Amino acid sequence: MDNMFDEWSGAKPHAMRGNISSSLVALHHLEYLDLSGNYLGGLGVPIPRFLGSLQSLVYLNLSCMDFDGKVPPQLGNLSRLLYLDLDNTCKSNYHGNMLQIEDISWLLNLPLLRSLDMSGVNLGAIGNWVQAVNMLPNLRALRLRECELVSPHTPIVHSNLTSLEMLDLTDSGFYTINPAYWFWDVGTIRHLDLTNNLISEAFPDAIRNMTSLEVLGLGGNNLTGVKSDVLENLCNLRVLTLWLNQINQDISQFLEGLPRCAWSKIQLLDMSLTNLTGEIPKWINQWTDLSILQLSSNRLEGSVPLELFKLKKLKQLYLDGNYFNGSISEEHLGTLVNLEELDLSYNPLHMMISSNWTPPFQLHLAYFPGCKMGPHFPLWLKGQRDVIYLDISDAGIVDNLPDWFWSVCSNVIYLNISSNQISGRLPGTLEFMSSAVIFDLNSNNLTGTLPKLPKQLAELDISRNSLSGPLPQNFGSPLLEDLLLSDNSINGTVPIYICEMQLVVLDLAKNFLVGHLPRCSEGTTKLKALVLKKNSLSGEFPSFLESCSQLVILDLSHNNFVGELPTWLADKLPDLSYLLLGHNKFSGSIPVQLTQLGHLQYMDLAYNRISGSIPRTLANFKALVQETESLGNPLLWTYGRPANPDTKYLESPKFSDSLAVVMKGQYLDYTWNIVYIVGLDLSCNSLVGEIPDELTSLVGLNNLNVSHNQLSGRIPEKVGLLRSLESLDLSHNELSGDIPLSLSHITMLSKLNLSYNNLSGTIPSGNQLRSLIDPESSYIGNNYLCGPPLSRNCWEPDATGGDIEEHQEQEAKYFYLGMAVGFVLGLWLVVFIFIFRSCSASARSGAVPSRWTHLPEGLALQLRCG
Template sequence: MTAQQLLLTKGSFLVVPSHALIGFSYADIKGKHPSIYRPANNTMSLTSLLIVLAATSTIFTAANGSGSCIPAERAALLSFKAGITSDPTDLLGSWQGHNCCQWSGVICDNRTGNVVELRLRNTYISADTRLFWCVPEGEPDPLQGKISPSLLALQHLEHLDLSGHNLGGVGVPIPKFLASFNKTLTYLNLGCMNFDGKLPPQLGNLSRLLHLNLASPVSTQTLLHSEDMSWVSNLHLLRSLDMSGVNLTTVGDWVRVVTLLPSLEDLRLSNCGLGLPHQPVVNSNRSSLQLLYLDNNRIDTLNPAYWFWDVGTIKELDLSTNQIAGQIPDAVGNMTMLETLALGGNYLSGIKSQLFKNLCNLKVLGLWSNEVQQDMPEFVDGFPGCANSKLRSLDLSLTNLTGGIPSSIKKWSNLTELGLSNNMLVGSMPSEIGHLSNLEVLVLQNNKLNGYVSEKHFTSLLKLRYVDLSRNSLHIMISSNWVPSFSLKVARFAGNKMGPHFPSWLKGQKDVFDLDISGASIADRLPGWFWNVFSKVRYLDISFNQISGRLPGTLKFMTSAQRLDLSSNSLTGLLPQLPEFLTVLDISNNSLSGPLPQDFGAPMIQEFRLFANRINGQIPTYICQLQYLVVLDLSENLLTGELPQCSKQKMNTTVEPGCIELSALILHNNSLSGRFPEFLQQSPQLTLLDLSHNKFEGELPTWIAGNLPYLSYLLLRYNMFNGSIPLELTELVELQILDLANNRMSGIIPHELASLKAMNQHSGIRSNNPLASQDTRITLHADKVRVIKYDSGLQMVMKGQELFYTSGMVYMVSLDLSYNNLVGEVPDEIASLVGLINLNISHNQFTGKIPDNIGLLRALESLDLSFNELSGEIPWSLSDITTLSHLNLSYNNLSGRIPSGNQLQALYDPESMYVGNKYLCGPPLSKKCLGPEVTEVHPEGKNQINSGIYFGLALGFATGLWIVFVTFLFAKTWRVAYFKLLDKLQDNMQLSVAMISAKGYCFQSTIVTP
C-alpha cells in the first residue's frame, strides 16, 4: 500500500492528500519516521496524522529544494538510458546524480516533482520540420538502441518527443505499450525513428492526445504501414496529425476518418501513397482545418467538389508532386484565407495568375514543373494586387515561362524567395531585382538570359543568401573593389562569363558552403586568399576554366569539404593531403605531377578522378584501404608497375553494412603491368573496367563472371593478354562492351554468344537502364542503386577511327576482337547479338564463310571483318542492315557478286571496302560478273524467287488456255478451221507411222534372209 492511497483505521478512514505523499510508500515513511507507525493496531491518532503531514511536507520540500527527484521515476529514466547503445552527441550525458528534474530533456511538475515531459528530439529537427529523411549528411548523429518499457513508470507523462533518433530498425514496430499513457499523454512525437511494420491500432486509446506525429522517413529498409485508419477517429481532441511517409495505399476511407476529428487544425499525409476518392466527401464540417499537406501521393485529379475547397479556414494547402493533370478548378479562388499554395511537380496546364485574384493573403505560391501558359510580364501584371506586399515566395521553375523578367517585379517588395529556373526567359536581368531588399533566395539558372550584371543588381539585397544564375549567357561585370553588403551561403554562376580575371568581390564571402564558378571564362592565377576564404565550403566547383597556380601541400584545413571539382584547368603541383570528410574529388585534366602520396587522406572518398595529368610512380597500397571507393579514374597518366595486391587487405577489412564497393576502375593509357588484377574478386559491384593501353599480360581469369556479375563494360585493348577467350565471359549477362583488341588472344570465338543478354537486346529495351539519363554512367546494384557521373570518356575504335564516348556510352553495344590470333569460323550465333552497334573481328585468322544470317544485326553501324581468310560469297542479307555506315571486308578470299541495294550503295569510299578479294565482282568494283545480273539471291529470298517463277508460269498457262477457249466459243469459222487442221494433222501422222512400219519390216526381212 502506498501513501497515495486511503489510510484505514478501525471504524473510520482518513484521506491523505495525494500530492503530500506522492512517490513515497509506507516503508519510506517508516524508515524516516518510525514513531508514527503502529504495527499493533495499525491506527493513526490525530497527532500521528499531523506528524505524517508534517513529515511528508518536509520530504516534499526536500525533494524539490535539495535537488533529488522521485526515485521510481529516476530509476525508470536510467533504465531507458541503459537501452541506448549509442549516444554520439552525448545527449544523455547529464543524466547523472539524483536530481532527474535537472537532466537534459526532462521536465518535472514544479508542484509534485513528477516527470511530465520528456523532450529528447534530435537537435537537427526543428519543431515544425516535415520529416522525410533521417539525419541528413553531416548533421548530429541520433541515439541508437531501443525504447525501454520502464517509461511506463512515468505515470504523469504528458509530453513525449523522441523524434529523429534511430530507436527502431528492421522488424521493430512502434511499441504498443505507449498506448498505456491513455490518461495523461497529450503530445506524442515518434517521427523519423526508423520504425518498421504495422501501426498499432492501440494508439487510438490515447484519447487525450492533442498532437500525434508518426512521420516515417523515406527508406528502403523499414516501412511503417497501416491498412486501417479507423482508430484515428477515437482521438477526438486531436489538433495536429502527421503520418507522412506511412504507407496508407490500401486505406480507402481516410477522408471520412479525418473529417470526423472536429478539432483537427494540422493534417500532414505526405508520401503515403494516397489517392482522392472518385466520389468526393462533402458536407465534412471541417471548419477548423488550417494546414493540409497531401504532397507526394497518387492524386491524379482535382474535383471541384472535393471537401477541402469548402474549408474556409485553410491557410496552407500542399498538393505538390502528385499526378494531377488538367486545369486548376476555379474553386481555388474561394479559399480566401489561403497563405500557402503548393501545386508543383504535377501535370497542370493553363495556369494563369488571374486564377488567384481573390487570394489576397497569399504568401507562398509554388507552381514548379507545370504548364504556365503566359509570358512572365503577363503573369506579373495579372497577379492580385492585394497580395503584392504579402507575397514571400514564388517558384515558377520548369513552367515553360517565356518573355523577359519585367521591371514591374519590384512591386513584390517583401519577396524573400524567387525561383524562375529552367524556363525560356530571355533578355537581361532587370536592375529592379535589386530593389527587392528582403530577397534571400534568387534562382534564375538555365534560361536564355543575356546582357550585363553589375553591382547595382545586388546593392540593396542585404539579406541575399542563395544566388544561382548558372547556365545563362550573362556577363557578370562587378568591380574588383566592390564589397558586397550581403553574406552568401550558396553562390552559383556556372556557364556565365565572370573572367578573364578572378572575381575579387568573392573575397569577402567567407560563409559560402556551395561555390560553383565552373565554365566562367576565368583565365587567371588562383589568388592567394582563395583557400583561406573558402575553407568552410562543402561543395566547390571551379572546373572548365583556365585557372593556373600550384595546389597547396594540404587541404585538410577544409574540414567541411565533401565535393571538390577542380578539373579542366592548368593547376600544378603534387596531389595534396585531402580533407577528412571528402567524398568526391575531381582534379582531372590539369598538370599535376609527381607520385601519389602513400597516404593522401580522405578515408571516406567515393569518387576519385585524377585522369589526364602527369602523375608518375606506382599506385600506393593506400588505395586498398578506401573501402567506400566507388569510382577510381587514374587514366592518361604516367603510372608504372603492378597494381597493389589488395585482396588480403580487402578481406581483412571490416566493411560496414551498406557500404558501397568499387564500381568503376579506369586506368587506360598508362604503363601499368602485371596480370589481371586479382583484388577485383572482392569487388562484386564492378560495372566498368578499363585497363586498355597498358602492359598487362597473362590469361584472362575464369572467375570474372562469377565474381563480377554486373560487369557491363570490359575494355582491355592494347595489352599483352594471351590464351583463349574464357567461355565464362559469355555468362556476363550485363556485358554490353567487350574490347579485347590488340592483344595476343588465340583459339576460337565461343559459340555460347547468345548468353550475352545485354548484347542480344535492341536499344529500345536497353533504354530502360537507369544509366540512360544525361551523362551518368555507373549504377550500383543489389538493394542500393546509385548513379555516378562519368564523363572522362571511353576510348574505342569504331568506323575505322579512334573515338571517345562519354554521354553516349550507355547506348553503345560493341564487340571488338580485332588484332589477335583467333582462328576457326565465325560462329552463326554472332547474329544473335542483335543489339550490336559495332562489330570488329578484323586482323585475325578466321576461315569459312561469313554467316548467312548476319543481316539480323539490324542495329549495326560499323562492321569490320578485314584481314582474315574468309571465303565464299558475301551474304545478300548484309543489304538488310540499313543503319550501316562503315563496312570493311577487305583482304579476305571472298568471291562472287557484291550485294547491292539499301545502305550499301551509300557507304563512303566503297571500293576500299572490298580490296584484296580478287574473286569479287560487280559494282562498285570495275570487274564485271559473268552471267545476268542478279539483284537478290540471299537465302531468305530464294524461296520467294522460285515461288514467283512458278506462279508466273501457272498464270501464263491459264491465261493462254482461257483465250483459246473464249475465241473458239464465239468464233465458229475459227473453230471449224481449227478442228479441220487437227484432223489433217492426225491423218498425216497416221500415214507417216504406217510407212515407217512398212520400211522397218522390209529392212528386217533382208537381214534375216540367208
C-alpha cells in the same frame, strides 16, 4: 526551400542511442513527451506498445527515430492527445526503415487531436483513411507526406474538418485531384501542398474558391493548361510553387494573371521547368515582398532587368538554365543586401564587376558555371566568407589561383572550379576544410602533388590537370566515394590503402602508374567504375574484383596486363556493362562463361593475344539483343552537384570521364553518352574459325569489329538482321564466298570495311551502301569482287538465265582446260625440239632413227624433215 545543408546532414550529433525503457509507464501524469531525433529505433524495432499506457499525454513526438514495423493501435488509448508526430521521413532514417498501418480505426479514439503527422508511414493498405481523418473535427494540421496513399473512389459529401488549416500530401502517389475531392470544400485551409505527385490532368478550377490559401504547392506534377486567372481570388497568397508543370506561356502574361491583390504579399514564387518564354517584365519591382524567385530551366531570354534587382528583400534568385544575355554588373547586385543564394548558371551572361567592388551581401550559394567571369579571377569573391556552395566552372578564367582562395572556401560543402585555365599549386593539405563534401577541380592547370584531403570529402575530381608525384599512402578521407585523377602525371604504384576505401568510382587513367595492383583482401565492395587505362600497370587480371559485385565499368585498356581472362566474371560481376581490356597482353581463349554477363553492352578485347574461336553463345548477351533505346543507363546512380531543389531530382551522370571506343574506324571519346554505344571489338587478335551465325541475333549492336584475325568461312547470311549497326569491320581475315545481299538492309550503316579477305561475286547494291564513307576502300584486297563501286565489271547473265556464280564456275572450267591444253602443247614443243635435232643429225647420215620406224610414214617423214 528546405535548407540545402540537410542534403548532407544526418540526425542530431549528440542523439541518444538504445531503447525506450518501459519504466516510462510509471509517469502517470506525464503530459509532454518529445523523443524526436534520437537513435532509439532501428531495423525491426517498432514503436513500443506500452506508450499507449501514458494516458495523460497531450503531446507525443516520435519523429526521426528510425522506427520500423507496424504502428501500435494502442496509441488510440491516448484520448487526450492534441499533438501526434510519427514522421519517419527524416534524413536520420538512413536505414530506410518503414512504419506501416493496416488498421487506422484507432485514430477515431483521438477526437481532440489538433496536429497529426504520419509522414513516411505506409498507408497503402488503408482505403478509408479519408473517412478516418474526417472524424477528427478539431484537426488543424494534417501531414501525410510519402504515405503511398490510395485515392478514395467515393468522395466525401460533407467534411467535418472545419478547423483544418494545413494539409500536406507531398509525395503520396496521387494521380488525380478530382474537383469533387474532399479538401476543395474546406474553406479554412491556408496551406495546401500537393508537391511531387503523379497528377497529369487539367489545372483544378476548384482552387478559385479556396480564398484562405496562403501557401499553394503544386510543383513536381504534370498539370496541363495552367492558367493564372484561376488564382485571381487568392488575395492572401504568399507562397506559390508550380515547378515542372506545363505553363507554356509568356512570363509577362502569366504573372499579370496572378491576383493583383497579392502582388505585394507573395514571398516565394517557383516556376522552374514550366516552359515559360519571353522576358522578365520590368514591373516585377511591384512584387515588393518577394524574397525567393525561382525561374530555372525555362526558355526566358533578353537581358535581366535592373528592376528585378530593386527587390530589396530578395534572398534567393535562381535564373539558371535560360537564355538570358547581356551583362551583370555591381549596379545590378549593389542593392541586394539580403541576397544569400544566386544561381545564374548556364546563361550567356557576362559578369562585368570591377576588381575593387565589395558586395553588400554574403552569399551562401554562388553558382555561375557557363557565365563569362574571366579572364581574371573574380576578386569580389574574396569577401564571401560565408559561402557554402561555390561553382565558377566553365567561366573563362585564365589566371592564377589567388592565395586567399582556400581560406575563403574553408567552410564550403561543394566547390567547383572545373573547365577553366586556372593555374597554381595545390596546398600541401586541405584537412582544414572540415565541411567539404564535393571538390571538382578538373580541366585546369593545377600543379603539385595530391594533398591530404578533408575528412568528410565524398567526391574528388582533379582529372585533366598537371599533378605529379606518387599517390599518398593515406588519402585522409575515409568517406571518399569518387576519386577521379585521370590525365595527370602521377607516377609510382597504386597504394594498398585503396583496398581500405569504400570507393564507388576510381579513375586513375592516363597517368604514369606502374607495377601490379594491390591484392586486396577486403574493401572496394561498393566499386561501380574502375578506370585505369593508359598507364603501365602489369600483372594478371585483378583478383580483388571478385568482391566488387556492383561493378558497372571496368577499363584496364592500354596497359601491360597478361594471362588468361577469368571464368568468374559473370558470376562475380553481374552488373558489368562496359568491359574494356584492349591493348594489353591477355592470352588464351574467350571464356564461354563471359557470355553470361546479362548487362554487358560494350566489350573491347582488341590488340591482345586472344586465340581460339568466337563463342557461339554470344546470343546470351541479353543487353545486345535489344534496341539501344530500351537500355537503362547504369551510369545514373546518383546526383553529384547540389542544386536548385526543384531540379535535384533530375538524373545526372555519376561518371563523366571519357571512355575511348574505336567506332567508324577512329578512336572516339564518349562520356555519359557511352550508354548509347553497344558493341563488340575483338580486333587484332589470333581468333580462328567462322563468324558464328548466332552473332546476328545481337540486334542491338551498333559497332562490330573483328578485323585483323584469322577468321575463315562465309559472312553470316543473316548479317542484315543487325539493323542498328553503324560500323562493321571484318577486314584482314580469310573470309570467302560472296557478300550477303542482306547487308544492304542495314540502313544505319555508315562505315563498312571488308577489305583484305577472299570474298568474291557481285557487291550488293543499295542506297545505304552507296553512301558509305569512302566506299571503294571497303572492298580492296578482294580480287574476285566485282561491280560498283569497284571498276571491275561482273559477267552479264547468259541467255538461259544463268547467274554470276554459274559464269564463275564456267570461267573456272575454261581456266583449268586452258591449263591442260597449254601443258600438252608445251610438252609437244619439247619433244619437237628434241626430234628436230635428231632429224638433222640423221639427215646428214641418211638414216631414220629406229624409234620412229613404228610411226606412219608420212608423220615420220614430217618429223624427220620438219
